[in-house]
Amino acid sequence: MSSSIERSTAGMSSDRRTFLQRMAITGVALGPGAAFLSSCATGGGGDDEEGGGSEPTGDVSEDNPLGMPEDGTVEIYIFDGGFGDAYATDVHQPIFSEKWPDVTIDHNAAVDIAGELQARFVAGDPPDFVNNSGDGQLDGGQLITDGQLHSLEELLDAPSWDDPATPVRDTLIPGTVEMGARDGEMFALNYAFTVFGLWYNKTLLDENGWTVPTTWQQMMDLCAEIKAAGIAPWVYQGVTAPRYMNWPLLTMAAKLAGPEILVPIDNLEEGAWGHEAIRESAAAIRSLKENDYFLKGVEGMEFRDAQGLWARGKAVFCPSGSWLENEEADAIGEDPTFEMAMMPQPLLSEDAVMPIETVRATAGEPYIVPADAKNPRGGMEYMRAMLSVEGARGFTDTVTSLTSVAEANQGVEIQAPGLSSAKDALNAAGDNVINWMYPTWYPTMENPGIDQATGALLRADITVDEWVQQCEKVAADIRKDDSIVKQTREG
The missing domain is CATH 3.40.190.10 (Periplasmic binding protein-like II)
Incomplete structure (x- = not known):
């Protein structure tokens, strides 16, 4: 087992550590439009050469660890493809809004993400949160090179939605962080967990x-x-x-x-x-x-x-x-x-x-926060809500897909026969899980x-x-x- 997996499971119960290690993945792969580090240029640029950053624009507190403004707007774009966007409107947004009733969510769904947003990235006016998926996805690798993506390291280090004593990174299936990272820094949250x-x-x-x-x-x-x-x-x-x-x-x-x-x-x-x-x-x-x-x-x-x-x-x-x-x-x-x-x-x-029993499995379906967003901390806080157990299980119930939130996949009765068999196959595989990276790289x-x-x-x-x-x-x-x-x- 790799050192990254060992670090991410340190301090957990033996049962949970065993579960996480069995779910461990090596590498990166495509789901239905899940590529992250692509290769085509988009133009534009951010403040930093590689990866954007921002200072908190709201009061940092135990309830608001990322310092999001508590009365602003979070503009989100969801890829309206195989998963649709009902999981956002019916699951994640209500969870977010219950905690932050004074924050307005500007919800948008699009089939062609690049067609909708590429010009806005170039103009320095992107939304705060993007489900960057589908055949028309933006080029994640070039966005990083151009400094147009906000680092998600603060999100990983923030307290998780459900347990303030557990940072977000420790709630994720090992390999999830590496999938959306370049040079050890995460720029994309790969949320759906796919078994092939x-x-x-x-x-x-x-x-x-x-x-x-x-x-x-x-x-x-x-x-x-x-x-x-x-x-x-x-x-x-x-x-x-x-x-x-x-x-x-x-x-x-x-x-x-x-x-x-x-x-x-x-x-x-x-x-x-x-x-x-x-x-x-x-x-x-x-x-x-x-x-x-x-x-x-x-x-x-x-x-x-x-x-x-x-x-x-x-x-x-x-x-x-x-x-x-x-x-x-x-x-x-x-x-x-x-x-x-x-x-x-x-x-x-x-x-x-x-x-x-060997299977291929990986985290996929990338979500990003643009560096030039008006409210990047709102975008990250929205991600934090997604990564709650309630949010992840709601996603599974809505779109028939597992997620990268480890606890949300435990002890869940899955009614969909196909997904249930995929979960059983993943459990049977144990450590015999493979992957390859070239489609994403x-x-x-x-x-x-x-x-x-x-x-x-x-x-x-x-x-x-x-x-x-x-x-x-x-x-x-x-x-x-x-x-x-x-x-x-x-x-």
Whole structure:
């Protein structure tokens, strides 16, 4: 266990420490638009070269540790995507307003965050709090470089909403701080906790007496039975996001050879994509197309269309994160008998280094406070309310997603079957939780870079060797681009 995890669990009860360590993550990853350290320029600038700061504008007290003005306005922007914005209007804002009745919340929801706010950042007139998510998210990495984000270190050191004796940082699942940090300083709060896996139609499996596969050979045998029954075994997110299939590909490779094979990929090392375990996993993924195990026409579909057909019983397996249940709630609701569940990715070999229970999981969905905001301390205080146990559990109930607030995930009866199975899978994984960072560090490396290569692989338009060559070229282009700030991690 890393020293950061040890520090963040020091002084806690043994039960809580064990829970936190089991939930520990290593690295950074994307959820549905969860990238934070991006690579495109936004322009503008703040007071500091890297990260903004501000002095308290209200009286600092035990009740108001961040020194927020107690009669001002907090302007917030929520990404109106897979999670919607009801969790803000119905959960977080009432919690905040109950404590601060004289503070006005100026609520705004937007699908295209950059389209709405980029000009305001450039003009030095951003809102106080931004849910920076979605395909049109602002470039978090460039915002840091330009000094346009307020450091959240004071928030981390402030007393938590529920227990003044416990600082905010000690309420978070280990790894959450590192996800939103640069050079050890946090600039983004990644709030949603995502478990990635292979989602399946449990109703169809139960009705047909099919068993959840634990090895790839079992998966292929089951796919043959499913196809014979007139049902498509798999869907993926089509032309929009073939990268969703990178997730099982890399997870199965890491299970086979160990998580250390992911480190050279993140560090842009030459030859990283050519590791034998990655090749073997890519060949397994390609074999789904070779055997006609994908839903017909899926390669040309939009991601919601493909997922919707899966939710309507047209296929059995779908790769995704634990947001899928909420994202496809309407389609799922059309069939009261439909029940979804999550399974870990199968083992490519029974001699795999990591156990079948291994899953990929990470904190995601970034929230930021602009450095040039009129009321940045109001924005941080709003975050403090979000990080209350009530706020986090309300988020889970509303959008069917776990959060990065550790206590809020304990002892909670989750009614949604998909999220419940994801929570069970995470608990079963214990310390066998993996992740990788390159999609967040270098978004264009994944999309359109690796995305295009994997799309061609899934159509069987290219061989595994050609896929490796294309992935290597994408990594080399990033490696050689001096305009991109490079990051590294240790194994």
